[in-house]
Amino acid sequence: MALQFAILTALTERQSTGLELARRFDRAFGYFWSATHQQIYRELDRLRSRGLVVEVSSAEPPARGQPKRFAITAEGTAALREWIAQTDEPVQLRDALAIRVRAAAAVGDPEQIRDVVTHHLEVHEQTYGTYREIEARDFSVVDTDSDMLRYLVLKAGVAVERAWADWCREVLDTLDEMKARRTATETSPESP
Amino acid sequence: MALQFAILTALTERQSTGLELARRFDRAFGYFWSATHQQIYRELDRLRSRGLVVEVSSAEPPARGQPKRFAITAEGTAALREWIAQTDEPVQLRDALAIRVRAAAAVGDPEQIRDVVTHHLEVHEQTYGTYREIEARDFSVVDTDSDMLRYLVLKAGVAVERAWADWCREVLDTLDEMKARRTATETSPESP
DNA sequence: TGTAACATGTAATCAGTTACATGATTGC
DNA sequence: GCAATCATGTAACTGATTACATGTTACA
Numbered sequence: 001m002a003l004q005f006a007i008l009t010a011l012t013e014r015q016s017t018g019l020e021l022a023r024r025f026d027r028a029f030g031y032f033w034s035a036t037h038q039q040i041y042r043e044l045d046r047l048r049s050r051g052l053v054v055e056v057s058s059a060e061p062p063a064r065g066q067p068k069r070f071a072i073t074a075e076g077t078a079a080l081r082e083w084i085a086q087t088d089e090p091v092q093l094r095d096a097l098a099i100r101v102r103a104a105a106a107v108g109d110p111e112q113i114r115d116v117v118t119h120h121l122e123v124h125e126q127t128y129g130t131y132r133e134i135e136a137r138d139f140s141v142v143d144t145d146s147d148m149l150r151y152l153v154l155k156a157g158v159a160v161e162r163a164w165a166d167w168c169r170e171v172l173d174t175l176d177e178m179k180a181r182r183t184a185t186e187t188s189p190e191s192p
Numbered sequence: 193m194a195l196q197f198a199i200l201t202a203l204t205e206r207q208s209t210g211l212e213l214a215r216r217f218d219r220a221f222g223y224f225w226s227a228t229h230q231q232i233y234r235e236l237d238r239l240r241s242r243g244l245v246v247e248v249s250s251a252e253p254p255a256r257g258q259p260k261r262f263a264i265t266a267e268g269t270a271a272l273r274e275w276i277a278q279t280d281e282p283v284q285l286r287d288a289l290a291i292r293v294r295a296a297a298a299v300g301d302p303e304q305i306r307d308v309v310t311h312h313l314e315v316h317e318q319t320y321g322t323y324r325e326i327e328a329r330d331f332s333v334v335d336t337d338s339d340m341l342r343y344l345v346l347k348a349g350v351a352v353e354r355a356w357a358d359w360c361r362e363v364l365d366t367l368d369e370m371k372a373r374r375t376a377t378e379t380s381p382e383s384p
Numbered sequence: 385t386g387t388a389a390c391a392t393g394t395a396a397t398c399a400g401t402t403a404c405a406t407g408a409t410t411g412c
Numbered sequence: 413g414c415a416a417t418c419a420t421g422t423a424a425c426t427g428a429t430t431a432c433a434t435g436t437t438a439c440a
Binding site for chain 1: 193194197198200201204205221222223224225226269272273275276277278279280281282283284285286287288289290291292293294295296297298299300301302304305307308311312315316337338339340341342344345347348349351352354355356358359362363366370
């Protein structure tokens with residue numbers, strides 16, 4: 001649903017080929033939407049058939065293997081403006097790591113989740129660091145409205161990554177605590 | 193991919209009918225996974241055909257309109273244990289609200305997002321409040337390992353809702369600031 | 385007897401993922 | 413000529429959503 005408008009937004013900022021869009025979705029756009037090149041090509045084709053984007057390549061016939069450059073049309077901008085003002089419901093959180101933690105609670109085997117939580121912590125810290133670098137490089141000066149809004153989007157990514165990293169750390173600390181308690185009970189089993 | 197294990201976890205905690213599961217996914221399980229009853233019935237059917245759950249209803253023939261109660265089997269518990277220990281990659285953030293903000297930046301029409309951001313703020317504050325109530329009611333005493341882990345899962349929900357609510361507020365504050373600046377420029381257009 | 389609430393299920397559709405296919409350009 | 417890279421595209425599959433269908437139970 002939202003991918004088409006993510007593409008229209010990206011094309012508003014700069015006209016691009018499909019692969020360039022895919023790369024932009026792997027970088028800057030990645031902190032709020034991700035998409036593979038297959039999805040993007042399919043979506044670009046749909047958007048073109050609806051007249052919301054046009055191919056702006058030179059007069060040569062479009063061929064496979066040759067880059068096709070797309071730009072947003074007036075109709076595309078109108079559709080994007082209309083969509084922006086619509087209200088929707090926040091998507092429900094859906095996170096497999098939380099299921100693993102709850103499942104570990106249910107089957108009583110906490111240590112099994114240590115590796116996956118550690119891995120998630122690393123990834124979130126890494127992504128957090130990347131966003132911080134982008135912040136320092138691109139948003140040390142923020143004066144226009146547009147800059148402020150784009151900075152806010154980055155800040156959402158920063159906050160989410162920070163929250164998950166902190167949570168992973170809390171899980172690992174809790175696992176340590178539980179392990180220490182088990183060891184204590186084993187060495188001195190004369191508990192009440 | 194993870195829904196089947198969410199169901200196995202729910203059935204480990206308590207055997208349930210399909211509709212009971214759907215209701216549990218709307219409440220407690222909802223803070224890390226959501227699923228409709230259609231999804232759950234289909235998944236239960238698959239799990240049963242793989243021998244990971246069994247129907248525990250009385251000897252009567254299973255009929256439409258009659259509740260079917262399911263329980264996890266030993267094979268189901270083994271499959272769940274195996275899955276818990278697997279590592280995976282964190283899912284990419286995918287949030288339409290962030291696209292709306294970035295799109296508003298691109299087309300230069302910030303006020304258009306005020307309503308949708310206000311609505312998201314309300315929903316996130318509401319959900320945050322609900323989680324806090326669950327916290328006070330069910331986790332005022334946390335002593336077993338299982339309790340600690342289940343509490344951690346709730347805390348993830350609390351942290352995410354808090355982060356999004358704070359972010360929505362920051363967006364609204366920024367919109368106010370931008371609006372005030374525009375008004376100032378209009379009344380005194382002799383800017384540098 | 386009708387209607388609301390409970391309960392299970394089917395079908396169609398859509399978005400996203402994965403694997404693979406095809407062609408153009410560049411540099412060795 | 414061939415390997416690497418850039419670039420566009422097709423096909424199959426899976427998970428999630430939406431709309432609809434069907435039957436049971438309680439009760440006014």
